[in-house]
Amino acid sequence: MGVPEAVQAHTARKGSLMSKSNTQKRLFVLLAVWPCFLGYLLFNLYPNIVSVYYSFLEWNGISEPKFVGLDNFVYMFQDKYVWRALYHNLLLIVTVPFLTVYISLILSYLLTNKHYFEAKVYRVLFFVPNILAIVVIALLWAFIYDGSYGMLNALLKVIGIDMNEYYWLAEKSTALWALLPPMIWSGVGLYVIIFMNAMKTIPSSLYEAAILEGASHTTRLFKITIPLLSPIIRIGFLFLALGVFKGFEFMLILTNGGPSGATEVIGLYMFSMAFGSTSHNYGYASAIGMFLFVILIAVKWIIDRFGPKDNLEY
Template structure:
């Protein structure tokens, strides 16, 4: 009789546990299915259509993908994506690593304040950051032109975001500035987990700050740096809001990226010299972007394997 009661109590407890888990993760799982998985699956179908989002869709098969192969605007945007990927992630990682090391091991009393200060851009909306840098680059009252004039370099009313030769490079500083603070905090937390005894031993051996950084810190947080690099690279391909506000891909497509090009096609903004609205073609671009992101992840796993060191 006691055995039966124990079994009944166990089954009741197990059922309650499953019900609790379902209630706990149900809303999040439902949101993921409705707003992430379902749109991604339907995008595969939409990529086979010509559809403005309003009119009746026409099935065109793989014509959208054939069009992408001959679309020089798409390849120009993809080229800019790869250029930004070669330049911005190393800058963000190097600056973040340097600042995190200073704040963690130099013992500044103001470290907590600097940590908040560096993280501040991540609290601001992207639109605010974009408008802030638009004022900095402005030709009439921008800070850059004012600074150059102060040191006797008068370039007149030069609009940095309005010229093809400078617009592309002008996107890099705000992107780096907006991203550094987040990774400073992550890297600082990873450094804080390293045993102090390792550094004490290195100091007794006469190791400099540079030697400690390269031979102790970086190897022990290699896994964290790898994840940070992955987030930065994937974010550069997916996010385009800053470029949308600053230049909208101009002038003459010199700052266009794949995400922005897809957005413009989907919502009827100006693409090249014409205003086009084709949700099906935008979905095909999104599928190409998905394949690119998966390929980048696999390449990084191949050439940058996780070498996390346990201590």
């Protein structure tokens, strides 16, 4: 009878120690996570919830708020400047993500499969824009586009195209498209690194078999690499598309939405409504923010619905 009692005591003691260990683990996780969770509540969740409330108000941040119901939303759908800004966002969303991913795929494929001696140097150079602040990148490109002493006009003049001090960011016909190079350049480096690391996981036997069958680099890229990287490419498209809709830093620094609203996007218009020099309508800006939130959800749904699925295997 003594042996079972000893076994039971040992089991009970072991269970008590395990319970104590689990409690300590939960306590440690709670202490480690709660500062981040508190920051998320204060600086992310709470502002978004308050924005929903503000969208039903007419308020400039100083005077007494006035409840106006759905008036802000009704006015927003009648505001031609909202639709103009949204149109610019749509132009950017069909160009910036596609070109960024396409250029990144080509560069990463070349650096991975061509085995250039200086590949590590190129990888660092491509990644440099990602360690620079957006302000620095924007000011650099503002210098490049300057009509009087800009690098772009100087290079064009060397090859025989004299633009006669053409200001690329000051003309309605070119201002929006001039924003594409800095936006793409600032994102290519990160995705080159991501795609290169993903390509290294593809079995070399697939490429060897394709080489034996006479497949060119282009065929290998589009028939092997891109299909196998399609889930990662989809995530890249998603992040870039959401960034195009939410971001407005380049527009704010380079053109401030000009000339004559030619580069104004929905995020910049919302910012101008809330913090502009002539307008401080937090209620209307919050309504635009709610509209932007719905658009972002729709963009994610479209990419998830029609983008490549995570079902490809080697």
